[in-house]
Amino acid sequence: MVSIAEPIAKPASRYRFILDRRDVLGSIMVAPAILYVLLLVGLPFLLAVYYSVSAYTIYDPSWRFVGLSNFRQIVNNPVFQETLANTFLFTFGSQLLGLVLGKFGALLLMRPFPGRKIVRALIILPWAVPIALATVAWEWMFDSLYSVINWTLISLGIITRSEAPNWLGNPHLAMLCVIVVNAWRFFPFAVVIFLAGITSIPQDVIDAATVDGAGFWRRNYQIILPMIMPIVAVGLIFGIVFTFTDLSVVFLLTNGGPVGATSVLGFEGFQVGIVSGDVSHGAAISLFMLPVLFFVVIGMLRFIRRREI
């Protein structure tokens, strides 16, 4: 299809020397991407830091420096303390549930069986489909009156209609719901990660262990799991970062309620910074994500590097 390039007959242009210098051309070619990222990620990031130490609102866009007082006010606010606790519960609850489900899913998909391709395609769905659309489907399934879950429980005789739970109206159940929906969204990703890791292990390692008398559990937890740890760590970085900072599930499913029971950092930053227009406090709330993200990423990267050596 592709033929070897024909010799070029025309005389070399004036700029030809630029295009022949590997280092110069390399810098020119990488420049647009770096510029885009610097201007629309780096610059806004610095702005966010500055907003958080100023008195900036959309009604009074002043750049007055106020030091750390925004942070002081936030930390002393019990609503924010609850939000911070919610964020950790939400993140680690859904990651744990997602990992367990992902491991089981990968275990099932490892074995060849008729229709595996279709099953795999169906299991990928929650990760593939836009989360906002999947979340509204869940919202309808959790509906206070027409919930299909309640209908099923009632017809199975497990509960009566009068004691049917109001999933999104009860603070504890609402938290459970956002965790479940988020775990549901991420576990297919964990399945793919586990599968990619497991298929990268040479079969003779597993065979050797089997010959040496390692049973199913021993093989799984003492040989396979340690060997796929680096790739699982990468998956966890993504899972934690995207869950810790997300607001779409909470925004659509519970809108932070009931009475703040499911409010998370991203959602609170949106409410304060965009809805109320208090940009400085919103930015300060958002910046609370930063140390956690930083430690997660650094820790995981170090862990991976150590495993590779």
Added chain:
Amino acid sequence: MRRTFLNIAGGGAFYSAVAAFVVLTAFPFYWMLITSLKSNPDLYNITNIPFWFNEAPTFEHFQYLFQQTQFARWLLNSLIIGLCVVAITLVCALPAGYSLARMAGRSGEALGIGIFLTYLVPPTLLFLPLSRIVASLGLQNSMWSLVLVYPTFTIPFCTWLLMGFFKAMPVEIEEAAIVDGCSLFGAFVRMVLPLSLPAILTAVIFTFTLTLQEFVYALTFISASAQKPVTLGVATDLVRGDIFFWGEIMAGALIASIPVAIAYNLFLDRFISGITGGAVK
């Protein structure tokens, strides 16, 4: 005898587990489908069996969606946004990925990891300053703000993806072209790019699905109905006060989900072949 019984029992347990997983992942989508085809009296009767039609299925929700709401407009917006972001991403990520793959030593590697890490900077950290930037550019309430902002996460990801692909490509291809009289850049355009079509296709599909899945920036920047992308429109615009138009919401969610689901499943295999399948072995 005992052995075959155990085998059958084991097989049964295995398939039950598979079935349970499929129900868990796919039920919400079945629920979209069945809700979108049910008539309202059927939908809002708590004594009806919810899993199947108690009255004749109807297309009235789909009709309403296309005739009485801006759904078609939202689909078009998403398409325009996606295409523009794909163009910007390719223009930036293709040369960047190539440059980083061929850059000698640690600087190329460090720069590559640096670009990739920006993919992990979350929208919820940046939406406040970006919303001010978008406003000062006069793009608030316009879908062009999304065209401007979405490349911030598609460029890092595609650069990383393409970098891996270019690294797997043998340098001899360019060297042969240079011997034949191409400039270095000419070798990239005439030899490397045509051989990279599978990787470019992967990047295009990935970029497009990422723009369709994004929600936070769209929610922050856009409140005018006519400018919304499809995910935001379906999730926020089909609610009037306290009344949810469930049939329409589910119909809209279903229509917007199907192409992404298909593209993603195609992309999974493409993704693997894009990374492992070099042009010349």
